[in-house]
């Protein structure tokens with residue numbers, strides 16, 4: 001299929017191959033990262049998840065008539081960003097999630113945006129991020145106004161949406177597709193389009209610790225000029241699940257069983 005988005009991108013293979021996009025979903029515990037991810041992949045809201053599982057899912061999507069092989073990493077940091085290299089060097093775009101009924105989660109999302117901004121500065125590359133205020137259905141218990149969310153997003157130059165994992169699927173899908181569009185724009189701009197893993201063989205004395213703010217203390221990475229770049233290895237602890245086409249599931253021709261976060265979804 002001829003690309004409707006101009007020249008083929010490095011890392012996306014031959015022109016007919018689907019665009020490959022990696023998205024990482026970040027945020028404090030309980031913000032609703034898993035619920036949003038599962039909603040997007042299955043159209044279902046499942047209320048309880050194992051908070052200690054970190055999964056990377058794979059799904060074939062069509063965004064603006066273009067096939068996209070999408071991988072979504074539903075991260076499971078504890079209360080602050082930890083071992084961030086696993087997603088910083090893997091993802092093409094980030095969804096930073098907070099819960100509109102939790103001021104703490106909003107403050108946590110600010111730490112993640114800060115982390116991404118520092119990473120972009122160090123690597124001299126753009127890392128598109130979308131800020132999501134989740135649990136919009138809980139608006140009566142709001143601790144964070146829409147204006148505050150928009151202001152935080154504006155400060156970091158990212159898109160902002162309020163969503164709910166238990167309401168409209170189309171809105172959740174729209175947000176994930178917006179992330180794909182942002183990633184695609186960045187892939188078209190950047191010559192380094194493939195997910196990269198920064199290896200350990202670095203010049204001594206050049207690591208750049210992200211210790212500027214509390215909460216980022218455990219994140220250390222290196223400038224690209226001093227390290228060699230390799231393809232990202234399999235993510236530790238991550239279980240790759242290929243989600244069968246959601247169309248096949250909705251038609252219910254045959255009971256399709258998919259294991260997500262330890263839940264069986266038919």
Ligand SMILES: Nc1nc2c(ncn2[C@@H]2O[C@H](COP(=O)(O)OP(=O)(O)OP(=O)(O)O)[C@@H](O)[C@H]2O)c(=O)[nH]1
Nearest residue numbers: 029030031032033034035047049051135164165166
């Ligand atoms: N009312 C409401 N509850 C939600 C929504 N999204 C998630 N939840 C609930 O919030 C709780 C936490 O959701 P998770 O998806 O596990 O949050 P998480 O960010 O993945 O948290 P960790 O797995 O601990 O990192 C669960 O009880 C969900 O059912 C939402 O949009 N609305």
